[in-house]
Amino acid sequence: MNSEKILRGLEKAGVATARRHLFLCIGPECCPVEEGERLWERVKDRVRQSGLEVLRTKAACFRICAGGPWLAVYPDGVWYGEVTPERFERIWAEHICADKPVQEWVGAASPLQGCGVPTVQSPST
Numbered sequence: 553m554n555s556e557k558i559l560r561g562l563e564k565a566g567v568a569t570a571r572r573h574l575f576l577c578i579g580p581e582c583c584p585v586e587e588g589e590r591l592w593e594r595v596k597d598r599v600r601q602s603g604l605e606v607l608r609t610k611a612a613c614f615r616i617c618a619g620g621p622w623l624a625v626y627p628d629g630v631w632y633g634e635v636t637p638e639r640f641e642r643i644w645a646e647h648i649c650a651d652k653p654v655q656e657w658v659g660a661a662s663p664l665q666g667c668g669v670p671t672v673q674s675p676s677t
């Protein structure tokens with residue numbers, strides 16, 4: 553493996569400095585893919601425009617498969633269902649920017665507890 557290339561990729565992705573990671577399921581079972589893609593575009597735009605250290609990942613399926621699109625916010629462990637671009641704007645403003653989850657739209661909340669796995673180190677040069 554080319555560790556220099558990996559390091560560049562990790563830096564480009566912002567892994568070391570990220571405050572949060574957003575995972576979005578865009579369907580096809582929990583919502584129409586077109587609906588999920590439209591929301592994904594909003595998520596990407598908002599993250600890019602903000603300059604905040606927020607990672608975003610488009611997921612194919614969380615195995616919930618109803619009531620989507622689903623947005624999972626980590627490390628908080630907050631899961632929002634039926635997210636629309638308009639709802640995402642409020643989630644962004646209140647949860648991501650002001651650390652206050654939008655309680656009425658939280659479908660599940662489960663911060664991960666870990667299991668004693670040692671801290672992962674970046675590949676050395």
Ligand code: FES
Nearest residue numbers: 581582614616617
């Ligand atoms: S398709 Fe979205 S949770 Fe399965």
